[in-house]
Amino acid sequence: MTASAARADTRLSPRKRAGNGPARRIDADEIGLDALVGHAGYAVRRFQIWIFQDFIKTLGDVDIRPTQYSVMTVIGANPGLSQMAVAKRLGIERARLVHLLDSLEQRKLVKRIKSKADRRSHALHLTAQGETALAKFKRLAAEHERHVEAKIGKENRERLLQILAGFT
């Protein structure tokens, strides 16, 4: 396809042949997405934003965001992990994890313990308070998950988890 042919094609596709602008108000639902409807990434991105907003709202009272929840969950299930191990497992930059842990440590939810085996590294643990708190976070996160289920349907949610199992 030549550049000029591509340009001609593109010019034929729009529904509205506007001059210098819209003469009337255009509602969002009548704006076509064109090629975007065929991109999985677009739908996934919008869905992910919806999910995170619901998660943040559902866990708003305890002030825990998705990344903080994932860090605490992994430390809770694997006590003694180093920062590097947590960062790699969750795909978080180690530099960013430093600040996340600073915040969680200030809130007395997580503690860094100097490792005796390798004095460069810290062994990460939940505090007793952190374990109690995490149990509550998990109950709220399960509530959030029911919102997801209500939004897309029980079977669709399970199918989604199957399809994306390789990305965890």
Next chain:
Amino acid sequence: MTASAARADTRLSPRKRAGNGPARRIDADEIGLDALVGHAGYAVRRFQIWIFQDFIKTLGDVDIRPTQYSVMTVIGANPGLSQMAVAKRLGIERARLVHLLDSLEQRKLVKRIKSKADRRSHALHLTAQGETALAKFKRLAAEHERHVEAKIGKENRERLLQILAGFT
């Protein structure tokens, strides 16, 4: 469930009963995700990151990111839209769209035209150069989409688009 019971439960679940830290190197693939495996949001987030990275890489030569692509595609299919209309349709903050359009306008891909109907607003159009460029971006984006298909499978990708059709 009481708080102490929750704490006791949590203490029983970890596979490793570490003291002050790991005595040996722990590989990423043996770190359990615990509750995260049941959260659609976790898998969706990891998948979305993978998709965006592939998109950015595949369109690296033309220096176009997912959000820029979505803005140009919508303007191309609906010439004359106002900034507010584009922002609402794509779920972008209008303040952020200002900078996105500044960048696209500097690159001569998009132009703002003062609307005669409502002099507060701008009618957005692709330049001729922008239409040619968008045709190329769409070909590269289609190539990216084939990477997604190769990653999760043709049928899974289609099922995913069906499940998430409501979020577009």
Next chain:
DNA sequence: TATTGTTATACTCTATAACTATA
């Protein structure tokens, strides 16, 4: 030499608030 944790910088993105010019 290489790795762990840290600090720092820059850029993207989200979320607000306030300002201006119009309506």
Next chain:
DNA sequence: TATAGTTATAGAGTATAACAATA
């Protein structure tokens, strides 16, 4: 008074680079 576009700020998140302590 309300809206469209703009400017500004703050916080998350991503991506780097460099450094000290340690391996």
